[in-house]
Amino acid sequence: MTPTQEAVERGTVDLSALDRSWAPPQGLLGWFRQVNHQNIGKRYIVTAFIFFILGGIEALLMRLQLAQPQNRLLNPDLYNQIFTTHGSTMMFLFAVPVMEGMGVYLVPMMVGTRNVAFPRLNAFGYYMYLFGGLFLYAGVFLHIGPDAGWFAYTPLSGPLYDPGKRTDFWAQMITFTEMSALVVAVELIVTIMKMRAPGMSLNRIPMFVWAMFIQSFMVMFAMPAVMACSGMLLFDRSVGTHFFNPAEGGDPMLWQHIFWFFGHPEVYIIFVPALGMISHIVETFSRRPILGYTALVLSQIATGFIGFGLWVHHMFATGLPQLGESFFTAASMMIAIPTGVQIFCWIATIWTGRPTLKIPLLYIAGFIAIFVIGGLSGVMIASVPLDLQVHDTFFIVAHFHYVLIGGAVVPLLGGIYFWFPKMTGRMMNDAVGTLSFWLTFIGFNITFFPMHILGLHGMPRRVYTYLPQTGWGDLNLLATCGAFILAIGFIVFVLNALSASQNGPAAGSNPWGSSNIEWSTPSPPPHYNFANIPVIRGREPMWTDPEPPVVTGLDDSRREVLVTNTLDAEPEHRYILPGPTIWPFLLAVTTTIGFIGTVFQMWWGVWGAALSFIPLVGWFWPRERPRPDLLESGCGSGGIE
Amino acid sequence: MTAEGNINVAPLPTIGFGSRAPLWWGQVYMMCIEGTIFVILVASYFFVRIGFTHWPPPSVIPPALGLPTFNILLLLASVIPMYLAGEAALKGERGKVIVNMMLNIVMALGFLFIRLIEFNRFSFKWTTDIYGSFVWIIVGLHTMHAIADTVQSMVVLLIVLLKRVDEKQLLGIKIDGLYWYFVVGTWVPLYLLVYVYPNLQK
Numbered sequence: 001m002t003p004t005q006e007a008v009e010r011g012t013v014d015l016s017a018l019d020r021s022w023a024p025p026q027g028l029l030g031w032f033r034q035v036n037h038q039n040i041g042k043r044y045i046v047t048a049f050i051f052f053i054l055g056g057i058e059a060l061l062m063r064l065q066l067a068q069p070q071n072r073l074l075n076p077d078l079y080n081q082i083f084t085t086h087g088s089t090m091m092f093l094f095a096v097p098v099m100e101g102m103g104v105y106l107v108p109m110m111v112g113t114r115n116v117a118f119p120r121l122n123a124f125g126y127y128m129y130l131f132g133g134l135f136l137y138a139g140v141f142l143h144i145g146p147d148a149g150w151f152a153y154t155p156l157s158g159p160l161y162d163p164g165k166r167t168d169f170w171a172q173m174i175t176f177t178e179m180s181a182l183v184v185a186v187e188l189i190v191t192i193m194k195m196r197a198p199g200m201s202l203n204r205i206p207m208f209v210w211a212m213f214i215q216s217f218m219v220m221f222a223m224p225a226v227m228a229c230s231g232m233l234l235f236d237r238s239v240g241t242h243f244f245n246p247a248e249g250g251d252p253m254l255w256q257h258i259f260w261f262f263g264h265p266e267v268y269i270i271f272v273p274a275l276g277m278i279s280h281i282v283e284t285f286s287r288r289p290i291l292g293y294t295a296l297v298l299s300q301i302a303t304g305f306i307g308f309g310l311w312v313h314h315m316f317a318t319g320l321p322q323l324g325e326s327f328f329t330a331a332s333m334m335i336a337i338p339t340g341v342q343i344f345c346w347i348a349t350i351w352t353g354r355p356t357l358k359i360p361l362l363y364i365a366g367f368i369a370i371f372v373i374g375g376l377s378g379v380m381i382a383s384v385p386l387d388l389q390v391h392d393t394f395f396i397v398a399h400f401h402y403v404l405i406g407g408a409v410v411p412l413l414g415g416i417y418f419w420f421p422k423m424t425g426r427m428m429n430d431a432v433g434t435l436s437f438w439l440t441f442i443g444f445n446i447t448f449f450p451m452h453i454l455g456l457h458g459m460p461r462r463v464y465t466y467l468p469q470t471g472w473g474d475l476n477l478l479a480t481c482g483a484f485i486l487a488i489g490f491i492v493f494v495l496n497a498l499s500a501s502q503n504g505p506a507a508g509s510n511p512w513g514s515s516n517i518e519w520s521t522p523s524p525p526p527h528y529n530f531a532n533i534p535v536i537r538g539r540e541p542m543w544t545d546p547e548p549p550v551v552t553g554l555d556d557s558r559r560e561v562l563v564t565n566t567l568d569a570e571p572e573h574r575y576i577l578p579g580p581t582i583w584p585f586l587l588a589v590t591t592t593i594g595f596i597g598t599v600f601q602m603w604w605g606v607w608g609a610a611l612s613f614i615p616l617v618g619w620f621w622p623r624e625r626p627r628p629d630l631l632e633s634g635c636g637s638g639g640i641e
Numbered sequence: 642m643t644a645e646g647n648i649n650v651a652p653l654p655t656i657g658f659g660s661r662a663p664l665w666w667g668q669v670y671m672m673c674i675e676g677t678i679f680v681i682l683v684a685s686y687f688f689v690r691i692g693f694t695h696w697p698p699p700s701v702i703p704p705a706l707g708l709p710t711f712n713i714l715l716l717l718a719s720v721i722p723m724y725l726a727g728e729a730a731l732k733g734e735r736g737k738v739i740v741n742m743m744l745n746i747v748m749a750l751g752f753l754f755i756r757l758i759e760f761n762r763f764s765f766k767w768t769t770d771i772y773g774s775f776v777w778i779i780v781g782l783h784t785m786h787a788i789a790d791t792v793q794s795m796v797v798l799l800i801v802l803l804k805r806v807d808e809k810q811l812l813g814i815k816i817d818g819l820y821w822y823f824v825v826g827t828w829v830p831l832y833l834l835v836y837v838y839p840n841l842q843k
Contacts, residue, residue: 242773
């Protein structure tokens with residue numbers, strides 16, 4: 001018997017009322033009015049994977065171009081656009097949004113509530129992300145794709161060396177996507193602070209929720225930096241300010257400082273959610289509580305702080321004072337400590353548990369292997385003399401693909417495999433899963449390991465070709481072959497997911513025997529997540545307390561959730577969440593008009609703001625709420641705000 | 642499932658104020674984000690300033706102190722009616738809410754008008770040099786915030802005028818006030834930076 005049936009039998013919940021209150025809007029127009037976190041989260045994930053495929057195609061094009069010396073597949077200009085778009089897509093349109101999507105989908109379920117704290121803002125964030133991505137790709141297909149690298153260093157990206165609109169498209173795409181990331185960060189932090197199920201005190205928060213909490217704080221303090229500098233760059237390019245113009249007292253180095261003040265935390269913004277996923281997978285398949293919960297949480301918090309003190313290690317080759325370089329070398333080496341603590345905790349959990357090597361755990365094993373190699377090359381280039389040798393070479397390309405794909409994408413695939421049954425109600429195929437894992441793992445290493453050697457031999461990044469005399473041809477060809485194996489691995493994974501979502505065997509509510517409360521809901525979960533909000537009495541409630549007491553007295557006839565306090569999750573008050581509405585979509589449209597117009601003419605900023613006034617008023621205008629006396633008699637459920 | 646240990650939340654209120662309200666926290670974090678943007682601009686200002694022996698560059702006359710000083714006093718004073726509006730809202734005194742909100746909006750509009758004159762009196766443009774660029778972006782960004790919250794206050798006032806004031810609108814008034822405190826609070830260090838600091842350097 002599912003928990004939902006039990007609750008109905010016990011008469012604590014009016015399921016039909018809950019169903020009516022939380023029902024998603026229907027029809028084509030309904031798609032634009034959606035505010036449920038499950039739907040918005042899934043949209044983020046699907047959209048991000050579409051951009052992942054686009055970024056992957058760009059990667060393959062680059063690999064084909066580099067497969068042999070003096071290849072003529074791509075001309076230098078197209079090559080520049082493609083590597084810039086590849087980097088920008090993977091960082092801004094795939095890695096961050098997919099993690100946000102996982103957070104939006106999972107966090108409310110994992111903390112035991114029914115939606116995020118600001119559902120309309122959540123929808124708005126998704127549309128901003130979508131429009132930003134479409135805007136960038138509109139540029140790419142019109143042959144005005146950005147071509148100054150995903151970090152757009154000035155003065156190359158400035159008005160003098162990059163006329164036209166290419167970098168403006170890039171800079172404005174940043175504004176779109178960062179806005180989206182920021183609203184998700186705010187709503188997740190507030191959801192985690194104020195909407196946890198009663199009893200889920202700080203020391204019982206699931207690891208992935210901790211990870212999203214820390215990641216969101218990093219987003220909140222890192223993303224404003226890139227919004228500020230991309231805005232300043234836009235002004236330099238369009239209205240003649242001089243922020244990065246040395247002729248009038250500006251400083252191109254200012255760009256690098258602000259950009260990397262964002263750019264380094266960005267790496268951890270991608271990586272920290274993956275750490276959270278790993279802890280759940282390791283715990284579930286080791287069949288024992290995670291070892292070192294406190295150490296893991298504290299290590300992640302430490303990572304969040306130290307992540308802000310590393311940015312200069314991207315700038316060792318710019319001639320900074322030696323004291324500064326030494327400081328950032330020390331900080332860069334220091335961050336290996338909390339990462340090491342976490343890896344040892346996971347290994348110890350597996351060691352002392354009764355591990356079963358299911359596919360998600362296989363991915364985690366792959367993660368540990370790849371990430372440790374990436375971490376080791378990271379410690380190497382944290383040292384200034386070595387960094388100066390390999391700066392701007394393929395050694396760096398190898399390093400950051402080892403940490404980003406190894407540290408984030410591989411655990412993400414494991415995480416998707418792990419939560420796929422919850423999201424769709426169906427299991428992915430294990431045999432195909434094994435195949436896709438090994439293709440990915442082997443293909444990845446064949447692609448990127450040779451790049452270490454190429455880099456040490458001096459092959460520079462961001463060049464569209466090289467001479468045959470350099471002797472780099474063989475390793476490059478090997479890397480290109482590897483890239484195709486890797487791509488086939490990803491394709492097999494996607495096909496597996498697509499086919500399983502249609503024909504996979506039914507999953508049941510807790511197919512892996514996992515420990516956290518999201519597994520107590522049916523798969524896929526109903527729109528309200530939980531028929532009854534559970535009371536949490538332990539860190540692994542599904543293992544130690546499978547039949548918990550529940551929260552009663554929430555009004556099922558409207559979108560009501562429980563607000564609890566931050567430290568101990570004691571109930572404070574009930575809270576009515578808004579239902580479906582078109583205003584977030586319309587606001588995203590008017591904001592987009594303003595943003596895109598600004599690329600061409602600054603006054604559009606004003607027109608965009610003026611236009612946005614209408615949807616904003618519509619959004620905040622209070623609607624009639626059901627009167628309590630009508631509610632009592634059961635006929636007041638229509639007027640939910 | 643045991644009925645024992647169930648928590649009945651029906652007696653709890655449907656709204657919380659201050660740090661109990663999710664909306665309050667949302668606003669606080671919005672302020673963190675916007676505050677971070679200002680901090681980054683200020684840090685950039687000093688980063689660039691290090692490269693100069695004379696600041697502002699000798700070719701530029703820094704803005705005079707008189708009018709901006711009057712204006713910041715006006716801005717600081719506008720906090721009082723905003724605070725009183727919030728207090729009146731908590732007590733449910735609709736009349737006082739309306740009067741104080743109106744007073745706040747009039748002061749805010751006055752502030753914005755004088756701000757316009759400040760802009761006109763700058764002896765430099767954003768295109769003049771790096772100093773001009775920074776002054777215009779910092780004052781401009783702050784002005785955008787001030788305009789946004791003034792418009793927001795007007796909408797809140799309109800809602801109070803047209804609709805029955807219930808708990809949710811009270812929360813709206815408090816949150817609107819919180820944002821105005823942010824607009825006023827950020828201007829104090831920015832005023833010192835933009836107007837006082839360059840005059841001290843002479």
